[in-house]
Amino acid sequence: MDTTPTWRPAERVRGFTNSVFSEMTSLAMRTGAINLGQGIPEAASPVNLLRYATDAISTGENQYAPASGLPRLRDAIAQQRFSRYLTSYQPSDEVVVTTGATEAIAAAVLAFCGPGDQIITFDPCYDSYPAVASLAGAQLVAVPLRQDGDGFALDVAALRRAARSARSRLLILNTPHNPTGKVFTTAEIAAVADICLSHDLIVVTDEVYEYLTYDGREHQSIAALPGMMERTVAISSAGKTFNVTGWKVGWACGPAHLVGPLLAAKQFLSFSSGTPFQVAVAAALLSPETRDPWLDGLRSSLQRRRDILRDGLERAGLKTFRAEGGYFLQADVRGWGYDDDLQFCQELPRQAGVVAIPVSAFYQNAESAPRWLARFAFCKRDDVLSTAVEKLASAAPGSSSRTRTRTRTSDTPKQPDYRTIDNR
Ligand SMILES: *Cc1c(COP(=O)(O)O)cnc(C)c1O
Numbered sequence: 001m002d003t004t005p006t007w008r009p010a011e012r013v014r015g016f017t018n019s020v021f022s023e024m025t026s027l028a029m030r031t032g033a034i035n036l037g038q039g040i041p042e043a044a045s046p047v048n049l050l051r052y053a054t055d056a057i058s059t060g061e062n063q064y065a066p067a068s069g070l071p072r073l074r075d076a077i078a079q080q081r082f083s084r085y086l087t088s089y090q091p092s093d094e095v096v097v098t099t100g101a102t103e104a105i106a107a108a109v110l111a112f113c114g115p116g117d118q119i120i121t122f123d124p125c126y127d128s129y130p131a132v133a134s135l136a137g138a139q140l141v142a143v144p145l146r147q148d149g150d151g152f153a154l155d156v157a158a159l160r161r162a163a164r165s166a167r168s169r170l171l172i173l174n175t176p177h178n179p180t181g182k183v184f185t186t187a188e189i190a191a192v193a194d195i196c197l198s199h200d201l202i203v204v205t206d207e208v209y210e211y212l213t214y215d216g217r218e219h220q221s222i223a224a225l226p227g228m229m230e231r232t233v234a235i236s237s238a239g240k241t242f243n244v245t246g247w248k249v250g251w252a253c254g255p256a257h258l259v260g261p262l263l264a265a266k267q268f269l270s271f272s273s274g275t276p277f278q279v280a281v282a283a284a285l286l287s288p289e290t291r292d293p294w295l296d297g298l299r300s301s302l303q304r305r306r307d308i309l310r311d312g313l314e315r316a317g318l319k320t321f322r323a324e325g326g327y328f329l330q331a332d333v334r335g336w337g338y339d340d341d342l343q344f345c346q347e348l349p350r351q352a353g354v355v356a357i358p359v360s361a362f363y364q365n366a367e368s369a370p371r372w373l374a375r376f377a378f379c380k381r382d383d384v385l386s387t388a389v390e391k392l393a394s395a396a397p398g399s400s401s402r403t404r405t406r407t408r409t410s411d412t413p414k415q416p417d418y419r420t421i422d423n424r
Contacts, residue, residue, distance in 0.1 A: 069097020
């Protein structure tokens, strides 16, 4: 009897084979290169926040939180949303604490979309959006952002065409945007809102970088626009705001008719998580002495680190795009004679001792995707960025210290593994 298993993975995970994020991370480990691929922040977290969490653990706050989150954290989130955006949510049934923003996005999509439904987002996009669309059996329609000088712009006409389909149900808006670093302008957000209102779309807004905007730019929540509160789920997380990406404390705010079904899905994904971390995040959000100086410092230090990396990339002959918010800079690899971002990123660790991510990995439409952009994270220590920048300068074409070796392939895994989500 042949007992060889014949099962295959379910259709819904079959597309999850893109391993470029794990490929680049293991390349960094094997070559000892500086990993500017992953957006894991290297700076410290607010000391008070850390103390709140250890206090919570030692005083016994270690059991399940309610599925919707600890009441004091829901209160704190409602206060934060009101003081920052003037959007008012009832902590009792309009705020849900989740296992990071990732779970909030997944629960929103699973609660409202199924086979036959279309989810609209922008191209390129954060990679959990296509994955969760697939888990829901829904189709993701990614409307390309238009290159506009050294930035990216909303293509209103293309969005309107996509929204016109009777099957379009939900739109995911991410601003500040990963991977482009774009912060949607007031006019763009108004245009998105207008289209969602006229086509009766639910809006899921991923605002995890809500505080990380530079050069005086301000993040705006689409939920605050007239008529938008009742159709918008606003999602954020403590990870990027307080440099605690490992805590996975996120949240979703919206009217009860959206957040109720989201909670119904969420309770069977994780039920709840991170009770002592929820205690700590509540305390930090409620304490202006912890929160405000920390956030001002974080924003200005990230802006300074962006400038170190941007100036270094430019000096090394890699033209950069404007990073208005978030953790990442995109650079044009054609400056080094490449026309393939994947090849550039596979060769960069050996050539320059630096790891970046090929931006084509974030694109859904292969035909319209630029294949010449690499994404570099600047949420790293100053000395790490300075070293990376020096290495890039000496590896640049035309640099006297350049030793160019065009080795590749041996670093490319033959079999793509099922994707591990380590791309943040
Ligand atoms: C980091 C990131 C997330 C994930 O947030 P978690 O709170 O860690 O789940 C979601 N969206 C974007 C755009 C991100 O960059």
